[in-house]
Amino acid sequence: MAKRFQIFLIVCLSISTVTFMLLWQGQKNNKDDIRALAQASAADACIQFTEYQTNGCESSYWYGVAAFRSFQQAYHSLTEGTNKAANYTFCNEVYGCLVLSPEISQSNISEIIETMSILSSDVEDENGYIRMSELRNSLTR
Template sequence: MRRKRAETVLILCLAVSTFAFAFLWLAEKNSREDVKELAQAAALDAYTRFSAYLSHGDASEYWDGTASFHTFQQAYHLMAKGTNKEADSLICRGVSGYLIAEPAKSQAHMTDLVRMMKLLSEDAEDLNGHAQMLELRNALSYSE
């Protein structure tokens, strides 16, 4: 009788832990999707703002686009954390730094930035978009 009770308790504990694991796994999965959605929304807003800046030259559009790019960078960092895409996150951080610290240099590459953000607004993990980001970061690093 005692053994049967111990088996029942063990089975209940395993069932509860399995349900807890499943719940936590689903919560994490949904969290990653929420972060990806945030990254894409921020990329879309950055694309829109930088396009408007390119068309009209309004400085407020540049700074709004820079703020949206920074939001994209933060969200992408969370997405890339612990994956093989962490290097892309560092490149993104570098571009964000140039947008903030060296606006004149960054504005000279606005066409490239708009093209890149269009790709990333469609898919925050787009390989071509991140390849263009590497090229942009290198251009910003080596230009005067």
């Protein structure tokens, strides 16, 4: 009787473990929330940079930089383990320019707004990353 109970317990634990792993893997592969965060952050960055362009308010620029950082981190989580590493590298370099060279970045604010506008509509739009690459080139000259 005890042996049957042990076998029953092992079978139940095995089934529970397999079920948990399948559910966990399915949730891990669901990136809808991360995609939504990346798009919302891109939209926020676009709004803040537009406000900076319109009003010249320095704090709007820095809020835009913070939103860009949030976008960058969400995008990294979204593309982790994919072939989009170059896109993430462009984002890193643009973020570095936004923080370390604000005067250069501010003089290219229209290009930044255009790029973030594309990505706020579709965070996975390849045209957005082509623009991000061009933006990186403009900011690092």
